[in-house]
Amino acid sequence: MPEQHPTSPVRTVGGRPRAPLAAVAAASVLVTLAACSGPGSGSPASATPTAVHTAVADTPATLTLFSAAGVETYEQGLADAFQATYPKIKVKLRVEADNNYNTVLPRLLASDSTPDIVQPYDLLGGVKDNLLTNLDAYDEAYGWSDKVPASALAPGRVSNGVSGSGSLYQAGGSAGPLVGVFYNKELAAKVGMKTVPASISELEAVMAKANTSGITPIVASNQDGLIGHLYNLLLGDYMGAQALSDIVHHKPGATLDTPEAVKATKTLQKWIKAGYFASDVNALNQEASYGQFTGGKGLFFFQGSWITQTLDKNFKGEYGVFPMPPAEKGGKQAGMTSNTLAFSIAARSKNKDAAGLFLDFLTTSEAAKVAVDNGYAALASGASDAAEPSLSGTLTEQIQTGYAAIASDNGFDGWLQNSAPAVNTKLTQQLQLLVSGKVEPTAMVKTLQTTYADALKAG
Incomplete structure (x- = not known):
């Protein structure tokens, strides 16, 4: 967990610009993802797609999401909510023990039996070895940069071997802890x-x-x-x-x-x-x-x-x-904070467009609710403005409004x-x-x- 580290139109409220993102109430326990990848090899040129298709909801497909055991319940909840919205696209979890996930993931990404959707900790290594899909075309098609706070997407961007800016390789919604x-x-x-x-x-x-x-x-x-x-x-x-x-x-x-x-x-x-x-x-x-x-x-x-x-x-x-x-x-x-609704698409995935739809689903209120139910604060685009932080309300409401206030200032670091x-x-x-x-x-x-x-x- 973090304690063990040492791992848009605007309206003005109270003198600060507020982006039109709604926070969904946060529950009271944070799940920790143990996920890390290392070097791999042999990925295809399609790591950078030149064209994407968003009208895929009615095309049958099966996505594989590679999950660490510690977040299996959370990620199964995301899969179930996605399938309820897009019933023709199935999402199957491939679950690995937490202490093996880091070792197994890079090998899988470089194999012909790669999962479609992953959460690599070593994003730079995955990008360097061409194991992850460049998501810029999906970002443009779905408008993720307009839906999600820039500071929440920044850790998923890579340029010249440095994270924080450049092309997008990890995306989705915005959910995580409030440190306050x-x-x-x-x-x-x-x-x-x-x-x-x-x-x-x-x-x-x-x-x-x-x-x-x-x-x-x-x-x-x-x-x-x-x-x-x-x-x-x-x-x-x-x-x-x-x-x-x-x-x-x-x-x-x-x-x-x-x-x-x-x-x-x-x-x-x-x-x-x-x-x-x-x-x-x-x-x-x-x-x-x-x-x-x-x-x-x-x-x-x-x-x-x-x-x-x-x-x-x-x-x-x-x-x-x-x-x-x-x-x-x-x-x-x-x-x-750390974004638990951010995922990557494997470069070798045979279902990139369906996986892109899954990442877009993560920006919705339905995905945010799953995050909340599993202990995170979460944002969903297209809803009403978040409330100002206050000393009233429930603890989950306070976590919600605090997270949203930071998000609206693009203040995640x-x-x-x-x-x-x-x-x-x-x-x-x-x-x-x-x-x-x-x-x-x-x-x-x-x-x-x-x-x-x-x-x-x-x-």
Whole structure:
């Protein structure tokens, strides 16, 4: 799961442009896909189709979807919903154990018995070895770039061996976790927080009031570097989602060593020095932080919606969540997510056009409902505008509106930890040093950038 990383017309609401995408309520547990591919060989020239056909709904076909066992129920739900809409096209799952999926997938993609639809983790490897279909023609035919937030499609784009831009190789709808600000409802009421903070300064004002009231503002664990969730949210706020994603996607010239990254780091340092974290945060692990939050030991918890199943065991109804507020009021929101409704079509697929219809189906409200039923926030095109984040409503509604707010600002980005394994290790170390007062923000950012650059050079 993410905690283990270290893996259109517009209307204006509240000062921010809102795209006409409707969020479907998110349920409370995130399923994790264990999927990774490696090198393959021998794929055909049809990896880049020159023409596509969208009028295929009445043509009988059978699609094979290669699924990891851990998401079999979810992907079977997608298959069933698709078949209910397009009964002449069958979707059969080929299920592989999670720990074998990564090994088996590249061999299958290079074989004559390839599945039609897959979710490769190593997208760059699949593109390099011509194992995946270039989806640009399908994108144009179905209008996916108009239906789905650009930041949700970006991880599926590849250009010159770099992800994040260029031709589309992985597409579908938009569904994933909300990483944001969980709050204790009782403590929020005590400090008078009646609305979602609209900026970092408003969030700071709430934390300052909590601190003077004897309430620890932030629950976190940093023995395992999970203050990194908060740090990544701050980086997205100050750098912007695109600049942060450029680093994660290894875009040439992308750098962390910027004044904006330093400002994000200084903000975190300011909160540390103000006593907004427990004094022993460097000694706390993830499980202990869960206990502290559900035990009423702090107001805020910067985490992802995958934690709700754990929190609900003894804290259900006692907490809520809202998206990380932007750096400035009216600014764009940003947050990390992973798109679970994004799939690729095998280059050797004999049913590319039917598979393209399946990917288009993933942009619909029917597919979004399946995602919701399996624990994700999800967006569907062609519905009414999403509501503004608020402290009212159910937890699933709060996750829904938070996810939609980030999507409408094209604010989805990745985890800095995922830019390179060495960065993951170094970030945990640097966050611990920042907490203990042994590194300054400028030096920390330079160290992380050097680690990143060295990792890219090493390949």
